Amino acid sequence: MKNKQDDRRDNVDKIQYNINKTIQNCELAEEMIRKTDDEKMKKTLTEKNERREEALNSMKREIEDEARDKKNGYK
Template identity: 50%
Template sequence: MKHDHTPKPDDRSDNVEKLQEHIQNTIENIEAAEETLQSGDIAGRDRQAVEAKNHRREEAIEGMRKEIIDEAHDH
């Protein structure tokens, strides 16, 4: 079996749409985690882990929004 190791062309035409979808999914994950935290079903280290993960998610959203702006400037 022969493998073609030629890289695929860099298609960035739908980057903004993909980034927007990732942002929406991340926001939904934050909201779901917040609901879990509010329900009181989680405590201690697990609670801290969820809070830390949500913080990282918020940072990721900020990064994705900056990427969208960069993509808009490139077009």
């Protein structure tokens, strides 16, 4: 059985897509927070957005590492 070669050339694009979707989800959650009177939902959405912010920071560091790593073939 032949091992699949690790092709990371599109990692930056994939990470950027995930960053964009996460930002979009944060914005949608913020909109829901503003519109709802349900305190439990507000708390849940606020907590989710806090986790999303942490994930965004990690993804941004990862995209920088990937973009710097020339052996990945990213242009």
